[in-house]
Amino acid sequence: MIRRDLIFLGLALLLAGLLMPVTPAAVLLAAAALWLWGELAVVWIYARWKPVEPVRVPVGELPAHVAAYNPRNKMYFWMWRVEPNRSVLGFSSLEVVHEFYNKLALRRDEQLAYVYLYGEKFIIFSSRRYDTGRVRDVEEILREFFVPQRVTPWIGIGRPVDRRIWLSTLWVLLYAAFAGAAALLLLPIWAWIVHNFVKYYRESYMMFTLTHMPHTDTFSLSREMLELAAATDAKTIARMEKWAVAFADRPSVEIKKKFAKIYEGRDTGKRLVRLAEYKELLERVAAFNERPIFLFVYAEDDIPSMDVARDYFATADFWLRRSYVRALTGDLTRFPIFYGGTLLGAQRLVELAKDIFGKPVTVPLDSLPTVHGVIIGPSGMGKSWTVASWLYQLSKYVDVVVIDPHGDYYKWAEKVGAEVVPIPHVLPRDLPEVLRRSMWFRRLIEGKYGRLDGASPEAVLTEEAAALGIRPEYQDFRLGNIVLDLTPLKKDTEAQAFWAVVMMIYLINKLLEEKVEQLKTIIVFDEARLLSQHGTARYSEVLLDMLRDLVFGGRKYGFAVWFIVQLETQLPWDIIRSASVQLFLGGARDYVLPLARTVELDNDDVAYLLSAITPREAALSGRPYAMGILRVKPRDHKYHVKIYLDPELK
Numbered sequence: 001m002i003r004r005d006l007i008f009l010g011l012a013l014l015l016a017g018l019l020m021p022v023t024p025a026a027v028l029l030a031a032a033a034l035w036l037w038g039e040l041a042v043v044w045i046y047a048r049w050k051p052v053e054p055v056r057v058p059v060g061e062l063p064a065h066v067a068a069y070n071p072r073n074k075m076y077f078w079m080w081r082v083e084p085n086r087s088v089l090g091f092s093s094l095e096v097v098h099e100f101y102n103k104l105a106l107r108r109d110e111q112l113a114y115v116y117l118y119g120e121k122f123i124i125f126s127s128r129r130y131d132t133g134r135v136r137d138v139e140e141i142l143r144e145f146f147v148p149q150r151v152t153p154w155i156g157i158g159r160p161v162d163r164r165i166w167l168s169t170l171w172v173l174l175y176a177a178f179a180g181a182a183a184l185l186l187l188p189i190w191a192w193i194v195h196n197f198v199k200y201y202r203e204s205y206m207m208f209t210l211t212h213m214p215h216t217d218t219f220s221l222s223r224e225m226l227e228l229a230a231a232t233d234a235k236t237i238a239r240m241e242k243w244a245v246a247f248a249d250r251p252s253v254e255i256k257k258k259f260a261k262i263y264e265g266r267d268t269g270k271r272l273v274r275l276a277e278y279k280e281l282l283e284r285v286a287a288f289n290e291r292p293i294f295l296f297v298y299a300e301d302d303i304p305s306m307d308v309a310r311d312y313f314a315t316a317d318f319w320l321r322r323s324y325v326r327a328l329t330g331d332l333t334r335f336p337i338f339y340g341g342t343l344l345g346a347q348r349l350v351e352l353a354k355d356i357f358g359k360p361v362t363v364p365l366d367s368l369p370t371v372h373g374v375i376i377g378p379s380g381m382g383k384s385w386t387v388a389s390w391l392y393q394l395s396k397y398v399d400v401v402v403i404d405p406h407g408d409y410y411k412w413a414e415k416v417g418a419e420v421v422p423i424p425h426v427l428p429r430d431l432p433e434v435l436r437r438s439m440w441f442r443r444l445i446e447g448k449y450g451r452l453d454g455a456s457p458e459a460v461l462t463e464e465a466a467a468l469g470i471r472p473e474y475q476d477f478r479l480g481n482i483v484l485d486l487t488p489l490k491k492d493t494e495a496q497a498f499w500a501v502v503m504m505i506y507l508i509n510k511l512l513e514e515k516v517e518q519l520k521t522i523i524v525f526d527e528a529r530l531l532s533q534h535g536t537a538r539y540s541e542v543l544l545d546m547l548r549d550l551v552f553g554g555r556k557y558g559f560a561v562w563f564i565v566q567l568e569t570q571l572p573w574d575i576i577r578s579a580s581v582q583l584f585l586g587g588a589r590d591y592v593l594p595l596a597r598t599v600e601l602d603n604d605d606v607a608y609l610l611s612a613i614t615p616r617e618a619a620l621s622g623r624p625y626a627m628g629i630l631r632v633k634p635r636d637h638k639y640h641v642k643i644y645l646d647p648e649l650k
């Protein structure tokens, strides 16, 4: 669009220059063209050298929402830092995009921009009217799709533009030499333009510069093509560190009128091409309820499918909104507006994985509603290794207690200096005492032996250990980082299950006695299928009842349990779905499809899980990683992830 304006300006000057020797009145044509497009020209010229943007001034009083005002084109900008409250990408976002757009119901002279800048996301609402009521309405709608925080919008506070731009007045002299003395009349006009440029523009900070924008003025794709394009475009853009998209409403009738005009026009090849183009748009409008929009696209790299290429004007255009593309609402799915949400909260941030674009997926431990977790995946896909890698980070913030039936956490223990305790060779000194007070232990024993009121926990423990040929030794325990090692019982999973349950009852009773608000301990229960097998139904039920109580008790206990299982059937559904952190690792169809049905994964997710490779295969081309889908509560944040595994922890 800016290109077209500049071409018009050039043509007008040329024509005026040619006519001036004939009639000096032609200078009026040049003057008018300068008046219209001169400012854009000077911005464009300057931008070839350094990016510039219009100055904005803050208006509105605190604590209300401060707006930035561009006095030159009389636009107000209100801004929010946002986190999407769901995570959808590409064509899967169509429904939410339409809902969002229709609820906003943008009016004339209103635009909405979504800005992604180095991991932070912003929305800027702009309007020619200073109408705080309307802004509040917009904020209300934003709240349904994002977690918005009001921020003061960026104002153009970069360096003043270089005064050497005044030298550009010289062109008028050259022009006069060609067109005649009448052209000198243009000198004051140009001076006025440069004066305004110096007054109303600033050089932008490199951090905020956008270097690319579209060089086309229509996006017209059939519905089928859009479905294909949306996914790839969204992925291309999601890889970028800086991008923005703005949109404004466009009257619907325009497309129909245009179509009718072409339809009734003369029969030429070009007409047929245009008809085909408009037919696709009409179809999308009529059959899929899309709305015509003006789209403004800014990026930091080429996007060939959208004709996005380098343009010096892009940074200025972001604030001036000159270069629009005619598009339909469906085209918004080509931008990852609703992707990559995280929970807000800067404290105790742990990076759990990288998304498919290599961007970190982090969760702030203290913002999760609960911190319970489930990790589900087929044998050998890297569950234990993943958790060991996570624990390395987590153990910086919290105490970690691992119930380890396979000896998968020795390396971790060594690396963080955690104690490894062979169960039941070594037991905590206060175990009998804690068990005596535990209603859960009583139920466990009753379940196992029938009624056994008289038996002391000590006697029961001694007897159970003796059956394995072990004499427990009681020692003092500190529930810091510790591995409860069940490998001595490897050959007897029934015994592993019994001791795992006993130790869980102990741990949970101990932790319940401490009063903590914040998450302090994570209990990792690897091979939690022990709970559901081996005729242990009776004691696993006791434990599961207890866990259910705790999981639903929310976060007030200061500890969380993370379960590792191979199949979704090995844990009660209630526990799976109330886990705030859910990781599903990939595998074969007969594993993935039933899992997807139970935990409600969509087709894209299934495809991703089916493409998973084992950590060993991944290691062939560099670092080992596990592939899976990570979901984080309370919102629908979902990521296709790779979890890079620490070779030192295997």
Ligand SMILES: Nc1ncnc2c1ncn2[C@@H]1O[C@H](COP(=O)(O)OP(=O)(O)OP(=O)(O)O)[C@@H](O)[C@H]1O
Residues within 6 Å of the ligand: 377, 378, 379, 380, 381, 382, 383, 384, 385, 386, 408, 566, 614, 615, 616, 617, 619, 624, 650
């Ligand atoms: N040094 C290594 N380099 C690369 N890959 C390895 C290495 N050691 C083990 N692996 C691979 O790591 C995977 C085992 O990971 P892990 O023990 O975490 O699996 P898991 O999901 O916990 O399985 P299970 O359910 O049987 O416990 C296997 O695919 C194994 O081949």
Ligand SMILES: [Mg+2]
Residues within 6 Å of the ligand: 383, 384, 385, 406, 408, 526
């Ligand atoms: Mg394992």
